[in-house]
Amino acid sequence: MSQSRVQPMQAPYAEDIQAAFDSIMPPGVPPLKLFRSLAHNPRVLRRMLAGGLLDRGSIGLRERELLILRATARCGAEYEWGVHVAAFNGKAGFSQAQLADTCAAQPDAGLWTASELTLLALADSLHASADVDDALWLRLSEHFRPEQLIECLLLVGLYHAVSFVANGLRVEHEPGAPRFPA
Template sequence: MPPRLPPLTDEELPDSVRPILERWPYRLHRTLAHAPDTLVAWLPWAEHVLLKNAMPARERELAILRVAVNARCDYEWGLHARLSRQLGVAEDDIARVPHGPDAAGWDADDAAILRAVDEMMADSRVSDATWAVLAARWSRQQLVDLLYVTGQFMTVALLLNSLGVQPEDGVPGLPAGFGRD
């Protein structure tokens, strides 16, 4: 799908969003700058959910990647696969995410993270069985943060897909067979 709204150029950017683009120089943010007041209000929340939540980084990225697969969001997958690698997530784990929680190689905890995302995206809730697996390992804060991360990145995927934001240059989308193509 072509972009429905083009990313704003430097000349078009409102002054209120210029500091954001210094930290987040991505097409997503340049596109969301069409609604500058909302972007300025939303970004502190988005940064907190991404960078300051209580989940371990690896597990957070597995959840975000699973959201991207379920939403068929090439942009979200591409940036977070790259970030996952930078954070040391094993390449085999990244490659396994599209195949879901029942794919060979996941331990029960990792499978529960992916299953929780699948359940939230299909039924707007986590099943009791999946919750029990997660609750046996995680703090209450981590459990709630998994819900926040999933909801936040579902929203981001909706924005990206609905606006037709194109992946960043040199950042591949979802593996073949999992995207919108």
């Protein structure tokens, strides 16, 4: 990826921007480059942070992160994929083989549970066609309730949008965030 198209803002930040960063970042952790880049448009930054789904939802953290990793990998958003691996894999507990598999053209069924395979298929289906066929929906429904499936759909769509922004702005990688496997 080439150089960042919009340089991330540097501290000190305007009061409203600092408040937005404080709402999303753990204490003492500097704001991510993506957030600092979006801060050039404070309204967009605030709306994106308000629309996020990183809170406690109807699906588990591991399921959420699996959808995010697959969606960002399918979009080629190495920045966002790496940020999520760095920030959440300690709790999500994916093995190195599983992390690599989120970037594979075809997931290895031997690495995943049946419900996780349906989530990977969901992310792939939405990426390929912006839809979910009836057979996949039926498989998903065996593992997830309607409110969970709504959250899953929105997560994949939201992280397509985040991927578009990270890729379009050419956001530079965060220190310590892993890259896609070779």
